[in-house]
Amino acid sequence: MELSSTTETKSYILEKYSRSYSLKDAKAEWTHFTNPVLRLVLDTKHSAEKVAESLRMRVVWTMNGGSVSGAEQDVVLEDLDLLAFSSLDRNQSESSPLKGVYRDTTFGLRYLHGPPGLPDSEQVYRRFQVSFATASAALQLVEAIRDVCPCKSTDATAQMKKKIMPPTTRVPQSPWKDPASFASTPLPHGMPTAVIPALTFPVCTVPNTADSVLVAEPASKHFRPMTTLTKEIPSLPLILSSSSPAPSSYQHSSPPVPTNSTSNDHLDPLPKPNMDSFPESSPPDPSFSVDTAMPPPSLPSASNVAAAAEDTDIDMVEALREATGLYDLGQAALERLVGDVVREDRFGLLLEKMSKMWAAKAVVAAGLGVLTS
Numbered sequence: 001m002e003l004s005s006t007t008e009t010k011s012y013i014l015e016k017y018s019r020s021y022s023l024k025d026a027k028a029e030w031t032h033f034t035n036p037v038l039r040l041v042l043d044t045k046h047s048a049e050k051v052a053e054s055l056r057m058r059v060v061w062t063m064n065g066g067s068v069s070g071a072e073q074d075v076v077l078e079d080l081d082l083l084a085f086s087s088l089d090r091n092q093s094e095s096s097p098l099k100g101v102y103r104d105t106t107f108g109l110r111y112l113h114g115p116p117g118l119p120d121s122e123q124v125y126r127r128f129q130v131s132f133a134t135a136s137a138a139l140q141l142v143e144a145i146r147d148v149c150p151c152k153s154t155d156a157t158a159q160m161k162k163k164i165m166p167p168t169t170r171v172p173q174s175p176w177k178d179p180a181s182f183a184s185t186p187l188p189h190g191m192p193t194a195v196i197p198a199l200t201f202p203v204c205t206v207p208n209t210a211d212s213v214l215v216a217e218p219a220s221k222h223f224r225p226m227t228t229l230t231k232e233i234p235s236l237p238l239i240l241s242s243s244s245p246a247p248s249s250y251q252h253s254s255p256p257v258p259t260n261s262t263s264n265d266h267l268d269p270l271p272k273p274n275m276d277s278f279p280e281s282s283p284p285d286p287s288f289s290v291d292t293a294m295p296p297p298s299l300p301s302a303s304n305v306a307a308a309a310e311d312t313d314i315d316m317v318e319a320l321r322e323a324t325g326l327y328d329l330g331q332a333a334l335e336r337l338v339g340d341v342v343r344e345d346r347f348g349l350l351l352e353k354m355s356k357m358w359a360a361k362a363v364v365a366a367g368l369g370v371l372t373s
Contacts, residue, residue, distance in 0.1 A: 004048060005045055005046065005047050005048070005053060006045070006046050006047075006048075007043060007044070007045045007046075008043070008044045008045075008046070009041065009042070009043050009044075010041070010042045010044075010140075010144065011039050011040070011041050011042075012039065012040045012041075012042075012132060012137050012140075012141060013037070013038070013039060013132075013133060014038035014039060014040055014059070014130050014131060014132060015034070015038075015105070015131040015132065015133055016032065016033070016034050016038070016129075016130065016131040017032070017033040017034075017038050017059055017061075017077060017128065017129075017130050017131075018030050018031065018032045018033070018128065018129045018130075019031055019077070019078070019126070019127065019128040019129075020126065020127045020128070021113075021126050022124075023124055028127070033061060033077065035061075036062075037061075037062040038059070038060075038061055038062075038130075039059070039060045039062065040057070040058070040059050040060075040130055040141070041057075041058045041059075041060055042055070042056070042057055042058075042141065042144055042145070043055075043056040043058075044056075044144070052083060052147070052148070053083070054081060054083055055081065055082040055083045055145060055148050056079070056080070056081050056082070057078065057079075057080050057082055057109075057145070058076055058078060058079050058080075059076070059077040059078035059079075059128070059130065060074045060075070060076055060077070061074065061075040061076075061077055062074050062075075063075065077128075078128055080109075080111060082098060082145055082148045082149050083148055085097045085098040085111065085112070085148075085149075086098075086148060096150060097111065097112035098110075098111050098112070098148075098149050098150070099111075099149070099150055099151075099152075100142070100145065100149045100150065100151040100152070101151065101152050101153075101154050102138050102139075102141075102142050102151060102152075102153060102154070103153065103154045103155055104135050104138070104155075105131055105132045105133070105134060105135050105137070105138050106129060106130070106131050106132075106138065107129070107130050107132070107138050107141055107142065108127065108128070108129040108130075109127070109128055109129075109149070110125050110126070110127045111125065111126055111127075112124075112125055113125065113126045
């Protein structure tokens with residue numbers, strides 16, 4: 001009993017067909033066909049045991065718009081038996097005699113052309129490329145011939161991403177500096193060192209406007225209130241306390257005053273604080289220490305402010321009386337010390353009180369002069 005074979009035919013409509021039949025060591029020249037109707041026909045012949053006996057690929061150009069009234073109207077551009085290439089000895093050629101590549105809607109094939117038995121110097125490769133209407137049609141063709149023809153994807157998506165994407169740039173480091181690095185930085189001789197608490201998270205907090213005064217500083221400096229500050233002077237330990245309780249949400253140190261032997265001979269009276277004249281919040285200073293878990297403190301009452309002012313004045317006087325080495329300080333250290341005192345929150349109130357005292361003293365002196373006369 002003779003076994004029968006089964007032939008399966010698949011036809012694909014092509015958008016474009018291109019071929020290159022250049023000789024070996026010659027520049028490839030391509031010929032393109034775009035006029036309809038272009039078709040790729042794949043005939044697969046299987047035995048009764050489902051073994052492939054033939055795999056024929058043809059590229060047909062139908063001149064009369066798709067009519068099948070006569071075979072003479074079809075121009076065969078390619079006619080290959082792909083299964084026959086598997087019997088060729090690959091060792092006799094430079095590479096695989098049959099190789100396919102695909103990408104999106106495009107499929108390309110390179111095959112060895114020439115009668116068998118020719119030397120390698122006379123063997124040439126021919127190439128053709130077809131474009132389908134959809135990418136799924138190209139994938140169907142690849143799956144149909146994959147067992148006979150090795151096919152490789154040349155997806156350009158990843159390559160295009162590498163070309164389009166700019167080179168990776170390093171993210172600039174944050175301008176905030178660890179306070180520990182300030183402690184390790186050597187300071188000039190005679191420069192007071194500030195005890196800076198550990199930095200947890202830089203946050204800009206609006207200061208207490210009831211106790212703050214604005215100090216005339218260069219435009220490059222930010223205006224911010226003075227809080228509890230501990231100074232360590234090499235020749236004299238001196239503690240300066242703020243007149244108002246500092247909010248627990250932030251602590252910072254005052255910037256150093258520029259040293260100038262001629263500009264600090266006299267100090268102008270400071271203006272009273274204005275609630276509407278405070279500047280907008282500036283970027284947080286790296287010396288802030290913020291406890292984000294603590295709620296914002298309530299504003300102190302007027303009685304507490306007055307009591308704190310009196311305590312601060314007493315502490316200031318006592319500290320100056322005990323500082324017997326104050327007269328041993330140099331001019332630069334004294335200028336910095338005076339600058340720190342001027343920046344105190346209640347310094348403006350102190351000047352007002354002193355002006356009243358001098359006015360009262362002048363009145364008393366005038367009265368005594370009248371009595372003595």
